[in-house]
Amino acid sequence: MSPVYCALVHYPVVNRQGEEVTTSVTNLDVHDIARSARTYGLRGYFVVSPIEAQHPVVQRIVEHWVSGAGTARFPERGEAIALVKVCLSVDDAIAAIEAREGQTPRLVVTSAKPGADRSSYAEEAERLRTNSRPALLLFGTGHGLSDRILQRADVFLEPIVGPTDFNHLSVRAAVAITLDRLFGVESPPNNPV
Numbered sequence: 001m002s003p004v005y006c007a008l009v010h011y012p013v014v015n016r017q018g019e020e021v022t023t024s025v026t027n028l029d030v031h032d033i034a035r036s037a038r039t040y041g042l043r044g045y046f047v048v049s050p051i052e053a054q055h056p057v058v059q060r061i062v063e064h065w066v067s068g069a070g071t072a073r074f075p076e077r078g079e080a081i082a083l084v085k086v087c088l089s090v091d092d093a094i095a096a097i098e099a100r101e102g103q104t105p106r107l108v109v110t111s112a113k114p115g116a117d118r119s120s121y122a123e124e125a126e127r128l129r130t131n132s133r134p135a136l137l138l139f140g141t142g143h144g145l146s147d148r149i150l151q152r153a154d155v156f157l158e159p160i161v162g163p164t165d166f167n168h169l170s171v172r173a174a175v176a177i178t179l180d181r182l183f184g185v186e187s188p189p190n191n192p193v
């Protein structure tokens with residue numbers, strides 16, 4: 001089984017016009033993606049932002065829930081938020097994984113846009129099950145990951161689609177759906193039903 005990490009990338013991402021931009025870190029993304037990451041067994045969640053002034057904001061959230069006043073009230077939230085690491089770049093996240101796991105991770109990218117050479121979730125789930133190399137699942141903000149990141153991918157997952165032509169999921173929803181497709185179980189272990 002691969003050790004699996006995810007990253008929420010705030011740079012390089014694109015805006016509506018396709019220009020490369022940096023987006024701001026949001027409180028909700030830190031919380032909700034950490035909870036999904038913990039639920040589905042990820043080893044870490046990197047918040048990637050080149051804006052150093054935003055790093056203390058993430059650190060304060062982490063400290064509040066991991067060792068501060070939030071711990072006593074909601075200890076399970078601290079358990080999820082403890083997975084959060086803030087870093088300056090995707091390459092810093094890759095280096096941190098390599099330092100911990102002894103191997104560079106496979107890069108698995110996501111996008112709402114369809115295209116050629118996409119992997120199904122079942123294929124990627126099988127690779128994760130049968131491979132020991134770590135994997136880093138990359139999610140974008142703004143209007144999605146820049147081509148500079150997409151081109152480095154080892155695996156490009158197919159987009160999540162519903163039965164309508166409306167495809168504007170939030171990144172938090174996209175992360176949860178992706179993790180469920182890769183790691184979800186039909187019924188909980190020891191479920192008597």
Ligand SMILES: C[S@@+](CC[C@H](N)C(=O)[O-])C[C@H]1O[C@@H](n2cnc3c(N)ncnc32)[C@H](O)[C@@H]1O
Nearest residue numbers: 110111112113139140143144145159160171174
């Ligand atoms: C607000 S969305 C950006 C949507 C953008 N138009 C795109 O092409 O991905 C931010 C991120 O959520 C994820 N995401 C959103 N919708 C998705 C979908 N339908 N399938 C896969 N990932 C999706 C991707 O990681 C995307 O970079």
